[in-house]
């Protein structure tokens with residue numbers, strides 16, 4: 173699959189139009205205020221808690237559970253299926269992570285990427 177990347181002009185960066193697009197396969201792609209609103213919904217659904225699954229525990233799975241304030245949550249809403257693979261901004265594909273676990277997730281991804289290309 174090839175994707176064209178839009179050139180980033182300063183104009184584009186200034187303000188994203190609010191948009192909610194539904195793809196043919198049901199995925200949603202949100203921008204601007206629509207995306208902000210979706211993040212807020214996910215934050216409320218997740219009861220403002222980090223959803224990172226702590227390994228090696230029984231059912232129900234134990235999560236990190238750290239309370240994440242809205243200021244942090246805005247920048248730490250995580251796409252369960254990575255955005256780079258298949259962009260899906262539906263709430264079902266989103267979760268709140270604390271800054272620590274969000275960083276950890278992306279570090280793990282980087283390591284995977286490197287080992288794949290090694």
Ligand SMILES: [Zn+2]
Nearest residue numbers: 222236270273
């Ligand atoms: Zn966490």
